Amino acid sequence: MPFGLQPTHLVIIAVAALIIFGPSRLPEIGRAVGKTLKEFQSATREATQGFTDEVQKPVEVRKEEPVAQVACKSCNKFINAGMKFCPECGAAQ
Numbered sequence: 001m002p003f004g005l006q007p008t009h010l011v012i013i014a015v016a017a018l019i020i021f022g023p024s025r026l027p028e029i030g031r032a033v034g035k036t037l038k039e040f041q042s043a044t045r046e047a048t049q050g051f052t053d054e055v056q057k058p059v060e061v062r063k064e065e066p067v068a069q070v071a072c073k074s075c076n077k078f079i080n081a082g083m084k085f086c087p088e089c090g091a092a093q
């Protein structure tokens with residue numbers, strides 16, 4: 001059962017509904033409960049999907065944006081932008 005709902009809970013809810021509303025209104029109430037559960041399930045699915053998107057987003061951004069590279073002023077080899085000295089030839093940038 002989803003949402004930790006046990007069949008015994010459903011029985012208790014059904015009995016409580018029977019006492020509160022009476023047997024004549026039960027089919028009507030059953031439909032309303034079914035509709036609510038269905039809406040709740042789809043809302044939960046959307047929330048889970050949104051959460052999954054949020055979790056995956058930073059990984060994708062990291063892949064799409066590698067460290068910027070610039071050519072060394074001395075040896076012209078590509079080094080990471082922002083480096084003070086070239087790791088290839090040691091020249092100050």
Ligand SMILES: [Zn+2]
Nearest residue numbers: 072075086089
């Ligand atoms: Zn260099």
